[in-house]
Amino acid sequence: MLAFTRKPNSAALAFIIAGSVWFVVGTIYGLFSAIHLVSPEFFDNIPALVFGRTRAIHVNTVLYGFVGSLLIGLGMYYTPALLKRRIWSEQLGWLSFMFWTVTVLSGPITFSMGMSQGREYTEYLWIFDVSLVLAVLTMVVNMVMTILRRKENLLYVSVWYFTATFLWVGGSYFLGNVMWNPSTGALPGILDSIFHWFWGHVLPGLLLTPMAVGVAYFVIPRITRTPLYSHTLSILGFWTLVVFYSHIGGHHIVQAPMPNWLKMISAVDSMFMFLPVIIVIVNLWMTWRGKGGRIFGDPAGKWIALGLFWYLIVGAQGSLQSLPEMQVITHFNNWTVGHAHIAILGFSGFLAIGGLWHILPMITRRQLYSKKLVEVQFGLVMIGLTGFFIVLTIAGLIQGESWYNGEVIYRVLPELDAYMVLRAALGMFIIFGAFIGLYNVIMTIKKGKPIDSVEHN
Amino acid sequence: MKMTPKIFIIGSVLVWAASISLMVIFPWISMEDEPSDIWTPMNEKEKAGHDIYVNNGCHYCHSLYVRTIDWGKGAERISKMGDYYQMQPAILGTERTGPDLSQEGGEHTDDWHKAHFINPRYTNPLSLMPSWEFLGEKKIEQLTAYMQHLGWKMADKRMARQEKWQEKAIEAYEAGPDSNITWLHNNVPEEWRNMPNPYPATDAALARGRNIYENFCLNCHGPVGDGQGKAAKYLDPPPVNFTTLKRHLAEDKYIGGIFYYQIMNGITGTAMPYFKRQLESEKIWDVSNFVAVWFVGYTDANIEPRGIDASYEPEWENPYLEDPPTMEEMDKKKEEDQ
Incomplete structure (x- = not known):
């Protein structure tokens, strides 16, 4: 019974396929939301498509569904591969997949009915929080057992990152979602914001970032066929990530009534956050030094390289944005929306997609159905995202500067018209990219040329 | 340094635990939830409105606090911790596509809110807010009650002024054009x-x-x-x-x-x-x-x-x-x- 759940790497593949589907679903909901800001009566009085609901579906589906599922699927492949054995339990992997997917699936269903816990990034209802935590716990067991039964003595840096992700996320999600209070998923009073934004920043910081960096560390040395530049830098990057990233959630509420010491730590450690960013980037750039041609000539390598480039930008931007002086202009407007898009789609999304095109042939033992489609997808998403980032940053600056000059919010709205139209249009590039990606994944699984026993490079 | 399973698994968990102790557990123990000078409790109707606000993502476009940096930019009072006493969740918001609502109570009359929820462009032709007519009359009333609650005692004073003058205005209107x-x-x-x-x-x-x-x-x-x-x-x-x-x-x-x-x-x-x-x-x-x-x-x-x-x-x-x-x-x- 359920023989397919015992097939090697089948759980990893399930995560990867789900991630590719969520990419399509998540970005379509992004378009719905974007249309609202162009024409608020386009979906007039359609409850399931009202902005407050579609935005939640877009954000959660993209975070947990697209980037989350893809990165988990990739890690489930490369971690055992780096340990030179199969995953401890393939069926436990399937169980993780089921729990995780149930949670992601609950988003479009419950949010569209107006059932949500509201706090950003913690919107899933309690029962689906439980499901997500179960997915994480089963992953912990599976990864730790795989490590304990490994055949390769040395633990490569990707293994630390991928395994530690689940060690950090289970408890953080439980705390940040106030799961001991199922009815609201929140604490009474302003204290709740501390819990909320602790998770708010652990989500990108200790869920997506380590898994994405793990992918980069895995793929780049394989493409360039050079050893990793520095073991010391890997260690430094790993420990500084967990030390600093877990302290900075408070920078979201620097302008809110909060204890000053908390704002101080959040802002200072946000500056230090640039350390793990630059350490990872230096380590990987030095690894491919002199071999850039191989990286940019490889369909997957390109994504990884650009993903690291976005990491650099988003890291620098994120540190600066946490400064109260900077927030005078950048807080509460589309500047932050631009930042969020290069963080999730640019940094972790690009690395996830790059990892997908590198690892999919290794899992399926088939060549990619079409490298050309990977290139087309790259072009589409790159144009879409770069344009998006520029347009939203400009729109944010217009809002921030106008408010700073004493203009009321209502009067600034018409100034955003053109930018909101452009953002919706550019978003369509990303959606086409998502469709092409899904098509290429399915066709590779179905019709890709089988790779002989030689390992794919 | 060699990363053995012991070092990185136990180490990861310990560093993480130290972080949450400082950033989550310590505030949890040390911060006291006390009402501010203007705080008032929500009644059942206002609470229902608050839930609708939270469940439908109103906070994606509206903030619920006046920032320190809003001082001198039109704000009369910066929000204080105790304003959110017992509010669950205190849904502060992250964007201002629409205006801040932390002092919305009493800025407009109830009927203005009704027209505005049915179609925001009825009262604000440039608004980007979606129509909420589909919520039905009851929920719109609850949302309105919540809006009028925001601002607490300050809102109550504004509401009293609105009600006093609404009565007179209706009387005058009914006396003939x-x-x-x-x-x-x-x-x-x-x-x-x-x-x-x-x-x-x-x-x-x-x-x-x-x-x-x-x-x-x-x-x-x-x-x-x-x-x-x-x-x-x-x-x-x-x-x-x-x-x-x-x-x-x-x-x-x-x-x-x-x-x-x-x-x-x-x-x-x-x-x-x-x-x-x-x-x-x-x-x-x-x-x-x-x-x-x-x-x-x-x-x-x-x-x-x-x-x-x-x-x-x-x-x-x-x-x-x-x-x-x-x-x-x-x-x-x-x-x-x-």
Whole structure:
């Protein structure tokens, strides 16, 4: 019974396929939301498509569904591969997949009915929080057992990152979602914001970032066929990530009534956050030094390289944005929306997609159905995202500067018209990219040329 | 350093635990949830409204706190920790596509909110907010109750003012259109009543005024100024019909000062909000001239007492004193000019 759940790497593949589907679903909901800001009566009085609901579906589906599922699927492949054995339990992997997917699936269903816990990034209802935590716990067991039964003595840096992700996320999600209070998923009073934004920043910081960096560390040395530049830098990057990233959630509420010491730590450690960013980037750039041609000539390598480039930008931007002086202009407007898009789609999304095109042939033992489609997808998403980032940053600056000059919010709205139209249009590039990606994944699984026993490079 | 399973698994968990102790557990133990000087509890209806607000993602566009950096930018008071006493969740928000709502209570009347929830463009023609009509009457009332709660004791004072004047405004409205206008005008300070619009109603000024009218006034006062805009049927008392005003000129000649005052100050107790934050002086005079010329058929622009003309003012003879042009003539003139 359920023989397919015992097939090697089948759980990893399930995560990867789900991630590719969520990419399509998540970005379509992004378009719905974007249309609202162009024409608020386009979906007039359609409850399931009202902005407050579609935005939640877009954000959660993209975070947990697209980037989350893809990165988990990739890690489930490369971690055992780096340990030179199969995953401890393939069926436990399937169980993780089921729990995780149930949670992601609950988003479009419950949010569209107006059932949500509201706090950003913690919107899933309690029962689906439980499901997500179960997915994480089963992953912990599976990864730790795989490590304990490994055949390769040395633990490569990707293994630390991928395994530690689940060690950090289970408890953080439980705390940040106030799961001991199922009815609201929140604490009474302003204290709740501390819990909320602790998770708010652990989500990108200790869920997506380590898994994405793990992918980069895995793929780049394989493409360039050079050893990793520095073991010391890997260690430094790993420990500084967990030390600093877990302290900075408070920078979201620097302008809110909060204890000053908390704002101080959040802002200072946000500056230090640039350390793990630059350490990872230096380590990987030095690894491919002199071999850039191989990286940019490889369909997957390109994504990884650009993903690291976005990491650099988003890291620098994120540190600066946490400064109260900077927030005078950048807080509460589309500047932050631009930042969020290069963080999730640019940094972790690009690395996830790059990892997908590198690892999919290794899992399926088939060549990619079409490298050309990977290139087309790259072009589409790159144009879409770069344009998006520029347009939203400009729109944010217009809002921030106008408010700073004493203009009321209502009067600034018409100034955003053109930018909101452009953002919706550019978003369509990303959606086409998502469709092409899904098509290429399915066709590779179905019709890709089988790779002989030689390992794919 | 060799990363053995022991080191990195136990180490990861320990560093993480140290972080949460400092950033989550310590605030949890040390912060006390105490009400601020303006806090008041929510009643059941307001709580229901709060839940609708949270479940439907209102906080993606509206913030619920006045930031430190908003000081000196129109805010009267920066939010304090105790404002959120017992609120669960204290849904602070992360963006301001729409305005901050932490002091929304009593800024508008309940019927303004109703029209606004049914279609935000009924009251604010430029709004990007979706229509919430589908929620149904009951939920819209709950949301409205929650809006009126925000601002706590400060909101209660504003609400008391709204209710006091709404009663009087309805009474005046029900006494008949002419006595209603008289009542409205009598509530404008006398200095403002006997004041003409000091600026000429040139074609350019009327065009500027028209733009303001379309972006701010259109859907209450209507495209022909008769007070039959789309929001009108939800509002009690309904918007003023400008076309009756020619019978009510102060001293048989002044209307500009009354317009200016009512637009700047709003009419508390009715759906007419104050625009002094949104419109600077020139825009109020321009839209006053526009309403006067187009809908009243008369403007007192530039008549005595006029003081010293502003330097920009062109040579201008007021053609709207005796026999104002019809709208068809105005449109025709505009076409000829182009």
